[in-house]
Amino acid sequence: MNFEKCIDLSAYIVTVVREKDVCWEYAEKLDGNKVRCKFCLRVLNGGISRLKHHLSRLPSKGVNPCSKVRDDVTDRVRAIIASKEDVKETSSTKKQKLVEVKSPGNVSASKALVSTDTTSPVAKVFPAVTPVAPPSLNSQENAERSIALFFFENKLDFGIARSSSYQLMVDAIAKCGPGFTGPSAETLKTTWLERIKSEMSLQSKDIEKEWMTTGCTIIADTWTDNKSRALINFLVSSPSRTFFHKSVDASAYFKNMKCLADLFDSVIQDFGPDNVVQVIMDSSFNYTGVANHILQNYSTIFVSPCVSQCLNLILEEFSKVDWVNRCILQGQTISKFIYNSASMLDLMKKYTGGQELIRTGITKSVSSFLSLQSILKQKSRLKHMFNSPEYCTNSLYVNKPQSISCISIVEDSDFWRAVEESVAISEPFLKVLREVAGGKPAVGSIYELMTRAKESIRTYYIMDENKCKTFLDIVDRKWRDQLHSPLHSAAAFLNPSIQYNPEIKFLSSIKEDFFKVLEKLLPLPEMRRDITSQIFTFTKAMSMFGCSLAMEARDVVSPGLWWEQYGDSAPVLQRVAIRILSQVCSSFTFERHWSAFQQIHSEKRNKIDRETLNDLVYINYNLKLARHTRTKSIEADPIQFDDIDMTSEWVEESDNSSPSQWLDRFGSALDGSDLNTRQYNAAIFGSNDHIFGL
Numbered sequence: 305m306n307f308e309k310c311i312d313l314s315a316y317i318v319t320v321v322r323e324k325d326v327c328w329e330y331a332e333k334l335d336g337n338k339v340r341c342k343f344c345l346r347v348l349n350g351g352i353s354r355l356k357h358h359l360s361r362l363p364s365k366g367v368n369p370c371s372k373v374r375d376d377v378t379d380r381v382r383a384i385i386a387s388k389e390d391v392k393e394t395s396s397t398k399k400q401k402l403v404e405v406k407s408p409g410n411v412s413a414s415k416a417l418v419s420t421d422t423t424s425p426v427a428k429v430f431p432a433v434t435p436v437a438p439p440s441l442n443s444q445e446n447a448e449r450s451i452a453l454f455f456f457e458n459k460l461d462f463g464i465a466r467s468s469s470y471q472l473m474v475d476a477i478a479k480c481g482p483g484f485t486g487p488s489a490e491t492l493k494t495t496w497l498e499r500i501k502s503e504m505s506l507q508s509k510d511i512e513k514e515w516m517t518t519g520c521t522i523i524a525d526t527w528t529d530n531k532s533r534a535l536i537n538f539l540v541s542s543p544s545r546t547f548f549h550k551s552v553d554a555s556a557y558f559k560n561m562k563c564l565a566d567l568f569d570s571v572i573q574d575f576g577p578d579n580v581v582q583v584i585m586d587s588s589f590n591y592t593g594v595a596n597h598i599l600q601n602y603s604t605i606f607v608s609p610c611v612s613q614c615l616n617l618i619l620e621e622f623s624k625v626d627w628v629n630r631c632i633l634q635g636q637t638i639s640k641f642i643y644n645s646a647s648m649l650d651l652m653k654k655y656t657g658g659q660e661l662i663r664t665g666i667t668k669s670v671s672s673f674l675s676l677q678s679i680l681k682q683k684s685r686l687k688h689m690f691n692s693p694e695y696c697t698n699s700l701y702v703n704k705p706q707s708i709s710c711i712s713i714v715e716d717s718d719f720w721r722a723v724e725e726s727v728a729i730s731e732p733f734l735k736v737l738r739e740v741a742g743g744k745p746a747v748g749s750i751y752e753l754m755t756r757a758k759e760s761i762r763t764y765y766i767m768d769e770n771k772c773k774t775f776l777d778i779v780d781r782k783w784r785d786q787l788h789s790p791l792h793s794a795a796a797f798l799n800p801s802i803q804y805n806p807e808i809k810f811l812s813s814i815k816e817d818f819f820k821v822l823e824k825l826l827p828l829p830e831m832r833r834d835i836t837s838q839i840f841t842f843t844k845a846m847s848m849f850g851c852s853l854a855m856e857a858r859d860v861v862s863p864g865l866w867w868e869q870y871g872d873s874a875p876v877l878q879r880v881a882i883r884i885l886s887q888v889c890s891s892f893t894f895e896r897h898w899s900a901f902q903q904i905h906s907e908k909r910n911k912i913d914r915e916t917l918n919d920l921v922y923i924n925y926n927l928k929l930a931r932h933t934r935t936k937s938i939e940a941d942p943i944q945f946d947d948i949d950m951t952s953e954w955v956e957e958s959d960n961s962s963p964s965q966w967l968d969r970f971g972s973a974l975d976g977s978d979l980n981t982r983q984y985n986a987a988i989f990g991s992n993d994h995i996f997g998l
Contacts, residue, residue, distance in 0.1 A: 545930070
C-alpha cells in the first residue's frame with residue numbers, strides 16, 4: 305500500500321469514528337464544521353463537541369444551552385462529557401512533562417509573537433497586562449483570540465457576533481488568505497458607504513414594481529423623550545419586504561398641524577398616492593389632525609392604528625387589576641432575589657437545567673406576562689430549590705428578609721393560583737400579538753383573532769361573571785377606542801378562511817364596513833358596475849371560487865395569494881381584495897434603533913457628520929429588516945428577545961421613574977443589545993463616545 309493511500313485510509317477511519325459518536329442522533333450534520341440541533345434547530349459551529357455542551361444545558365464553551373432538549377438527553381450528554389473530562393485529567397500530567405521538555409524550543413516563536421503584538425493599540429496602552437498569545441494555540445484559537453481582542457479594544461457589543469454579516473465577513477477574509485489589508489476608516493466612510501447605500505436603493509426600486517398590484521403600507525413610528533425631542537421614522541411595507549425610508553426630526557414643529565401635514569404629504573408623494581393603501585400611526589403624537597388631513601386629501605388611503613400597540617395597552621390594563629398586579633410584584637420579589645446574587649443565580653440555573661427564570665418581551669407588560677409563564681413552568685423546580693439542603697443550610701440565604709419573603713411566596717397556594725390565572729387570561733392576547741407582530745400581512749386575521757381571544761376569556765371565567773366582565777370591558781374599550789377599523793372588517797370579510805367558515809358568527813356585523821370600504825376604493829359608478837354580481841359569486845363560492853383547489857387552499861395559503869390564484873372570475877373585487885389583504889397591521893415588527901437616531905439629531909454634530917450618520921442608519925436599519933425577513937423561523941418568538949434585560953423591574957429595584965418615554969414604551973432590549981451593556985460603556989468610557997467613531 306502506498307503512502308497516499310495510507311493517508312486516505314486514516315482520514316476515512318477518523319471520519320467513521322466521529323460519525324459513530326452517540327450524540328449524532330440528536331443533530332443534523334451541515335456543510336463545513338456545522339451541526340443543527342434537532343431539538344431547538346439552532347445551528348452551531350464547532351461540530352459535535354459544541355453540540356454536547358449545548359445539549360448539556362451547562363453554560364460553558366461559549367455555547368447557548370438548548371431550551372427544548374429532553375431531561376433524559378441532558379443527563380446522558382452530561383455523563384458523556386464527565387467521562388471524557390476524567391480521561392483528560394489522567395493524561396494531563398504526561399502532557400505537562402512533554403511541554404516542560406519542549407519549552408526551550410518555543411522561545412523564538414514566543415519572541416516572534418511578542419514583536420508582532422507590540423504594534424497593536426492594546427499592547428501600547430497595556431504593555432505589561434495584555435496577554436501574549438500562547439504558542440500552543442492552534443489556528444482556530446488564534447483567530448478567535450484576535451477577534452475577541454478586536455471586540456474588547458473597541459468595546460463592541462457581544463450581540464454583534466449574532467449578525468449574519470459577521471460570519472459573512474469572517475468567511476470573506478478567510479478566502480483572501482494571509483496578508484489581506486482591511487479598508488481604511490476613510491474608505492469605509494466614503495466609498496463603501498455610498499456603494500452599499502446605492503445597492504439598497506436599487507433593492508427598494510425592485511420591490512416598488514409589486515406595489516401596482518399589492519399596494520403598500522406607510523408606517524410612521526415615533527419617539528419622544530423628556531426634552532420634547534420628537535423623531536418620526538417612516539417605513540414602507542409590502543408582502544415581499546419592508547424598507548426603512550427615513551427618519552425626520554420633528555421637534556421644532558410636532559405641535560404644528562400644517563408642518564406635520566406637509567411632512568406626511570411629502571412621504572406619500574415619495575411612494576405615490578395610488579400605491580399607498582394605508583398609513584399606520586401609533587398614538588405617541590396626537591395624530592387626529594394628521595389622520596383627518598390624509599383622509600380628506602387622499603380618497604383611497606386609510607389611516608389605521610397600530611394593532612400591537614393596542615394589544616399592549618390591553619395587557620397593560622390587565623396588569624393593573626389589583627390581584628394581577630400583586631401577583632406580578634410577588635413574582636418580581638422572587639426574580640430580584642435570585643438575579644441579584646451570583647450564587648443564587650448559579651443555584652437556580654442548576655435546578656432549572658441552565659434555563660432562565662424570566663423573559664424579556666417587546667414591552668414592559670409583555671415581559672411581565674411572559675415571565676409569569678416562565679415562573680409557572682419552573683414551579684416544582686423553584687419549590688425544590690428553596691427546600692434543598694444547599695439552600696436551607698447556607699447562611700448567605702436563610703437569614704435575609706428577602707429569602708423569608710421568597711419562601712413565603714413560593715409556598716403560598718394563592719400565589720400560584722393567581723399566576724395560573726394571569727397566564728390563562730394573557731396568553732390568548734399574546735398569541736394575537738405574535739400573529740400580528742410576525743411581519744406577515746395579518747390585516748385579514750385580526751378580527752377573528754380578537755374574537756377568539758375574547759371567547760377564551762368567557763370560557764375561562766364561565767363560572768365567574770364579575771371577573772369575566774372586568775377583563776372583557778378592558779378589551780372592548782380598547783377595541784372601540786383605538787383598534788377597530790373599517791379596513792380590518794373588510795379584510796375579514798374577504799378572507800376565505802373566515803367567509804366560508806360556518807362557525808363564524810360576526811360576518812353580518814362587518815358587512816356594512818365592507819361596503820363602505822368598497823365605496824372608498826371604487827368611488828366612481830363605472831368602477832362598481834359589476835361589483836354586486838362579483839360579491840355574490842365570491843360569497844356563494846361559485847365559478848373558480850368553488851373549485852377543489854380553491855376550497856383546499858382556503859386555510860392553507862395567505863388570503864392575498866388565494867385571491868391572486870382563484871379570484872379571476874371577479875376581477876374588480878380581486879384587485880381590491882389583493883390590495884387590502886396584502887397589508888400589515890402593526891409597527892412592532894420592526895427593530896427600533898433609537899440610540900443611533902439620538903446621535904443623528906444631536907445638535908453638537910456638524911452637517912457633514914449628520915448626513916453620514918443618516919446614511920449609516922439607513923443602511924443599518926435596512927440590513928436588520930433584511931435579516932429579520934431572511935432568518936425568521938417558526939421557532940422564533942417575535943414578541944420575545946433572546947437576551948434578558950438586566951435593568952428591568954424583574955431584576956433591578958426602580959425607585960425613580962424612567963428618564964424618557966421611549967424606554968417605557970418599548971422596553972430596553974434595543975439594537976440587539978441590553979441597556980446594562982450600554983450603561984456600563986457610558987460609565988467606563990464616557991457618554992460622549994460617539995457612535996461609528998465620527
